[in-house]
Amino acid sequence: MTEFIQATAFGLLIGGVYALFASGLTLIFGVMKVINIAHGALLILGAFLTFTLWDELGIDPLAAILITTPAMFAFGYLLYLTMIRPLRGAPLSSTVLLTFGLALVFEAAMGLIWGNESRSARPSYFDQSFDVAGIVLPKAQVYACAVAILVLSLLWIFLTRTWAGRAIRAASANTEGASLVGVNIAGVSALTFAVGIATVGAAGSMVSVLYPFLPGSHYIWIARVLSIIVLGGLGSLKGAVVGAALLGLAEVYTQTYISASWATAVPYLLIFIVLFVRPQGLMGTRLREDVAV
Amino acid sequence: MRRPRPEGRFWRLWLTFAALVAVVAIGAGCGGDDDDGGDSGEPIKIGISLPLTGEFSQPGKAAQQGYEVWRDTVNEQGGLLDRQVELVIRDDASDQNTVVADYNSLISQENVDLLLGTFSSLLNLPASAAAERNRMLYVEPAGGAPEIFERDFQYGPFFTQQATADKQGDLFVEWVLGLPENERPKTAAYPVLDDPFTVPVIDAIKAKFEEAGIETVYEDVYPASTSNFDSIANAVKSENPDLVANGAQFDDGIGFRRSLTKVGFEPKILFQTNAPSFGQQYADGVGVQNTEGTFFAISHTPDADTPGNKEFVQKFAETFGGEEPAEDAADAYASGQVLQAAVDGVGSIDDQLALADWLRDNTVETILGPLQWEDTGAPIGEFLIGQWQNGRAEIVLPEDAATSDQIIAVRPAAAQ
Numbered sequence: 001m002t003e004f005i006q007a008t009a010f011g012l013l014i015g016g017v018y019a020l021f022a023s024g025l026t027l028i029f030g031v032m033k034v035i036n037i038a039h040g041a042l043l044i045l046g047a048f049l050t051f052t053l054w055d056e057l058g059i060d061p062l063a064a065i066l067i068t069t070p071a072m073f074a075f076g077y078l079l080y081l082t083m084i085r086p087l088r089g090a091p092l093s094s095t096v097l098l099t100f101g102l103a104l105v106f107e108a109a110m111g112l113i114w115g116n117e118s119r120s121a122r123p124s125y126f127d128q129s130f131d132v133a134g135i136v137l138p139k140a141q142v143y144a145c146a147v148a149i150l151v152l153s154l155l156w157i158f159l160t161r162t163w164a165g166r167a168i169r170a171a172s173a174n175t176e177g178a179s180l181v182g183v184n185i186a187g188v189s190a191l192t193f194a195v196g197i198a199t200v201g202a203a204g205s206m207v208s209v210l211y212p213f214l215p216g217s218h219y220i221w222i223a224r225v226l227s228i229i230v231l232g233g234l235g236s237l238k239g240a241v242v243g244a245a246l247l248g249l250a251e252v253y254t255q256t257y258i259s260a261s262w263a264t265a266v267p268y269l270l271i272f273i274v275l276f277v278r279p280q281g282l283m284g285t286r287l288r289e290d291v292a293v
Numbered sequence: 294m295r296r297p298r299p300e301g302r303f304w305r306l307w308l309t310f311a312a313l314v315a316v317v318a319i320g321a322g323c324g325g326d327d328d329d330g331g332d333s334g335e336p337i338k339i340g341i342s343l344p345l346t347g348e349f350s351q352p353g354k355a356a357q358q359g360y361e362v363w364r365d366t367v368n369e370q371g372g373l374l375d376r377q378v379e380l381v382i383r384d385d386a387s388d389q390n391t392v393v394a395d396y397n398s399l400i401s402q403e404n405v406d407l408l409l410g411t412f413s414s415l416l417n418l419p420a421s422a423a424a425e426r427n428r429m430l431y432v433e434p435a436g437g438a439p440e441i442f443e444r445d446f447q448y449g450p451f452f453t454q455q456a457t458a459d460k461q462g463d464l465f466v467e468w469v470l471g472l473p474e475n476e477r478p479k480t481a482a483y484p485v486l487d488d489p490f491t492v493p494v495i496d497a498i499k500a501k502f503e504e505a506g507i508e509t510v511y512e513d514v515y516p517a518s519t520s521n522f523d524s525i526a527n528a529v530k531s532e533n534p535d536l537v538a539n540g541a542q543f544d545d546g547i548g549f550r551r552s553l554t555k556v557g558f559e560p561k562i563l564f565q566t567n568a569p570s571f572g573q574q575y576a577d578g579v580g581v582q583n584t585e586g587t588f589f590a591i592s593h594t595p596d597a598d599t600p601g602n603k604e605f606v607q608k609f610a611e612t613f614g615g616e617e618p619a620e621d622a623a624d625a626y627a628s629g630q631v632l633q634a635a636v637d638g639v640g641s642i643d644d645q646l647a648l649a650d651w652l653r654d655n656t657v658e659t660i661l662g663p664l665q666w667e668d669t670g671a672p673i674g675e676f677l678i679g680q681w682q683n684g685r686a687e688i689v690l691p692e693d694a695a696t697s698d699q700i701i702a703v704r705p706a707a708a709q
Contacts, residue, residue, distance in 0.1 A: 210521075
């Protein structure tokens with residue numbers, strides 16, 4: 001029983017970070033129908049920025065979220081204006097190709113700026129753990145998960161309690177309908193993209209203290225986040241949170257009870273099963289084809 | 294339509310024939326240099342593909358540095374066969390398909406004269422096959438998986454470290470089994486990265502320990518995409534082994550080591566492949582306080598009293614801002630030395646098979662010490678064993694190469 005509780009704790013802790021990472025991507029897809037393949041590279045960019053702040057100025061990586069999040073928001077806005085906006089209305093394949101190209105450019109740029117050495121921030125708590133009734137809770141994971149929940153909560157409040165957030169949700173539900181009632185779709189798209197990149201910057205700060213990373217690490221992360229948003233339902237924030245938790249648990253349970261060598265494959269098997277039963281994902285909505293807009 | 298006059302047709306045929314003769318003559322004139330080993334004024338081009346990006350970028354970059362220092366050293370001494378050496382380096386992005394494409398391109402399009410190998414068994418396995426298909430000597434600095442040498446190749450590959458992967462832990466195993474009965478570990482755990490290098494290292498260690506009666510209480514293989522090691526470390530902890538032997542490259546070695554501390558488990562004896570040999574980078578990754586007592590296998594130390602080593606270390610520092618060379622840089626430099634010895638020994642670069650046969654028949658003095666090979670290209674020698682002590686990576690075995698006169702039998706963290 002202790003082993004099961006321990007595994008569950010590990011899975012949920014890492015699921016919190018996954019959820020924050022995936023929230024931005026699913027938000028962007030929901031409004032703009034853009035699958036941002038560069039999301040993983042932007043996560044690593046956030047990690048490098050955080051590492052630099054920690055290494056040069058001694059700023060705690062999790063506290064650095066207060067700096068990296070607005071910085072990544074601004075970067076995301078600029079990226080939207082220069083790269084993404086021209087492709088509005090283009091086929092999905094075009095945006096996938098563009099953002100994949102951007103991922104490669106970001107990887108090369110990070111390699112030039114920071115080099116291809118592996119980095120990881122080591123604040124005082126990086127290798128410490130809480131011991132709660134025999135259950136080990138790594139402090140870095142606990143703090144990261146707590147911050148992730150806080151950021152996701154703020155995002156939820158923004159989406160449900162502000163006019164801009166409601167506009168984003170309206171545009172996500174029905175772009176043309178939202179436009180008809182006065183929502184500025186272009187502005188909402190820019191805001192959504194920037195918010196999505198800001199959340200990935202926050203997730204990057206957490207990654208910097210949890211795992212070693214280098215510019216090429218984004219491939220592992222983009223594969224993970226795509227499977228989360230597909231599992232949870234494309235465009236669904238709630239789905240991203242649930243999907244992230246499930247993926248985190250599936251990975252840890254597989255490592256604990258089956259084998260570490262299956263830890264990558266079994267979560268995708270889970271996704272396959274879920275999509276077989278619910279093709280729209282756990283919390284995605286199914287569009288009626290006879291009234292497709 | 295008027296039929297062409299016979300005289301007109303004759304002139305066209307004559308002009309066509311003359312043009313063909315001219316083209317062949319010009320082509321023969323241009324190609325003539327290749328037949329006699331190249332113009333003495335032209336540099337010798339050496340083709341190399343390295344993982345400068347991707348999961349092996351860290352050691353790949355170190356290998357590039359080692360190759361560049363070797364090139365500069367050789368050129369300052371007059372070059373190879375009185376010709377300057379030029380390196381043509383490509384980035385294979387740690388990808389097996391790309392490394393094959395790179396070497397094929399280097400051979401067929403860049404027309405390089407010689408090849409030097411890439412980093413990792415994963416990449417050298419297909420790359421050496423590409424070299425063999427093109428009948429070119431293949432000398433590689435970092436690919437010790439036994440399967441690389443089981444293919445009856447003629448042109449290599451020649452591995453320029455002291456031993457293949459399955460023998461790298463030999464001295465460590467010998468030391469463990471030589472401990473007094475009450476200090477010898479009774480149980481062991483083996484978490485291993487799924488990699489053609491790490492698996493044979495740990496499999497060989499495990500086989501010898503099991504034969505000696507050390508019980509295996511945990512063994513598992515994790516994929517390269519693993520980033521979260523907490524549950525693996527926890528699973529190891531739950532078995533409470535006396536000894537943990539982790540087959541790792543770099544990031545995963547760092548991740549596993551950090552997770553061991555996070556879950557609160559410190560084995561009495563810890564052995565890791567590769568990661569601890571990266572010196573300060575390893576200490577930066579896991580925290581210097583967590584390095585104490587960790588064993589690792591290594592091929593080079595900057596303090597070794599081997600021919601040319603001091604000069605190499607000095608030149609490396611001059612070239613790269615005072616840095617000490619990583620093991621992979623030294624291995625790459627040694628590869629260059631081996632290639633140079635073969636070329637000097639044969640006196641030509643034309644007959645690649647003669648170069649390979651020369652290496653089979655001779656011992657080469659390098660900064661890693663003397664290197665010699667079996668017919669398969671597998672090296673015949675002993676690997677060094679290092680241990681982190683007081684924040685420094687020391688060599689502890691064999692005794693004649695040791696930089697420290699003590700070996701920590703039980704890690705201090707485990708003794709607390």
